[in-house]
Amino acid sequence: MEEIKAAIIQARGSAYEIGKNTAAAYAKNPILQQFSQLASQQTNYEEIKALFSDYAPHLLDELQGLADGLGLSLQDAAVLYSGYNLPRPQALGCSAYVDQFQYVRNYDFSPSLYDHCLSFIAPEEVFGSIGYNLQLIGRHDGVNEKGLAIGLHFVSNSGYQKGLSAWSVLRIALDTCETTQQVINLFKELPHAACYNFSVGDAQGSHAVIEVAPEKLCVRSSRAGLNCVNHFQHGELEAFNRQDMTSSVKRDNFLLNLDKSEMTQEELFDLFSDPASPLFFEDYDQLFGTLHTFAYSFQTWQLITSLSRGNPLEIDIEDWFAGKDLKIDMLYGRIKKEPTPEG
Template sequence: MKQFYSDVIQYRGTHYDFGYFQGERLKSSPILPNREKQWEPRKNRHFLINPEAYKEIMSTFAPAILNEIHGLADALHMDMEKAFRLFGGYYLQYNRSGCSIFTDTNFMVCNYDSHPRGYEGRYILYEPTDQGLAVIGPSMQITGRIDGMNEKELVMGYNFTHSKKSGDGFLCNMIGRLILETCASVDEAIALLKDIPHRHSFSYVLLDPSDASYVVEASPREVAARRSNVCTNHFHLLEEENRYRQEETRHREQTIQKQQQHAMNPYQAFKVMNDPTHGVFSKKYDADAGTIHTSMYFPNELKAWFVIGPDRRPVVFDFAKWLQGDKVIVKRIKGELEYHQPFVNME
């Protein structure tokens, strides 16, 4: 077992200032150099539509995030075309990932499954003072979010389906950020998912205080929503979008349903996802399908749990108190994985 960690980053202020703050931190971080090394063999596939078109579409959905990218670029002395490529979350090659999600009436628990070398190890609490909602959750591609919860008690997670037949559109992590920062309810999130362009095929799992849990199946061609409390890596409604082989994802879905029947409280539900003996936590890291973190969100309490690696007690974040002005004293979330390569935030 090798030790890994995520840095906890908290900030209150405008999007531009937040971007500049992150850029200053990135100067002394290995994240960007490591990303460039990873992307070099595939650099011809890492491209955006032209910057003006990107600015136009982002201005429609979340203009404040454009300011964040400007702040990042200014701090890093980077031209905007490169900043949009690195941080824009639109039309960029994405490594496939797995994921398993279970919801109850008052919580959501998510396993994020991917390859450790692509994980950037940043857990973010951000409260904007210009526009948008405060959000807590792990980041991806700096500006995006893997899963999370906002101040309006909306929770979001996503699961990969496939990247074939991709189209011009936003990546999953930027879509997660758009949902959390601009939507106050499941209904608003579903409307957004039907309105925005999608690069790849993903399921977005949504929960709010109305206790309504929805899975939104989204591809570059179609978006459909269904009520459900379990989601893995295949569609139920848009079956023509599924990968050819679905045995593993359907088996994992059935395992979650069976195991969660015996969970009598939230901690037991968390253990079903995080303890490998239950058959959901995965160690298939070389196949881009190993569980890196387990997140749990309680929208009615505005609390979040987070761990890296298997069979660990969660770090608890009281987001409600943070929104009232308290500071989080945790600076790093540490864990262990059965893998030899570090996250991109680690030397």
């Protein structure tokens, strides 16, 4: 086993100040070098500026804070970290369940391509949120101060086009939306680069799976709970699925055959985070290992989260948004050590 860590960022104030705080937390993070290799040299800053000016102007201020903190120009920071016009992402997995009471999910990928950061932010300009960072300003998943919870699930690169990454549109949703319907409306307008599912629920009990391809969006909804994995289930979008959906279908079938309606938040969290669970994976060298579990209760406003095999962090999110900072600055977990390449 080897240790895995995630820095906890706590930042309040202007979007610019949050960008500066984020930059400070990433100063020695090796992931910055990997992101510098991902950015497209053909990305036009003016396109990013126009898009963010329409939907998330505060993120331009946050990018300016990042730029100043990392010693970059705003143009370079935007190209690197806006999530716009990136090379096609590699496959990754995620499983989630959402109903009117709670939201729970696992994020599965490789620790070498993981930001290792959990951000608690309270910007002056938009809603505050708590979520795991992806490419600094983006989020894998999160919950905002209005009780909206959302996570992303990669489907495929079919029909890939210039547009925003899923982690950037998820961040914009956390910043600007209060309800599931508002997220649906927003996602109908934003330019999406790749095929993703988004599992989402709100404090009013409305929940959905939003299936998004670059040229089309469909919504799965139900009064009962919904599972969300890594393939489209709406008939109009099935052609966008990957050829091999074995793992995704297997996880979905496991959840379908399990009565989750009476399970508590703690029981659902344990189901997803237990290394013995069919939802927990350790194929880290194949980009498919569970890195964190994220569970939120729409009724109690309690968040439970942990890294793989780590101790859970349990908080009432209302306390943090009311100004009560956490006393810790790091989460710890353990993963199976990846094999060293020969040669």
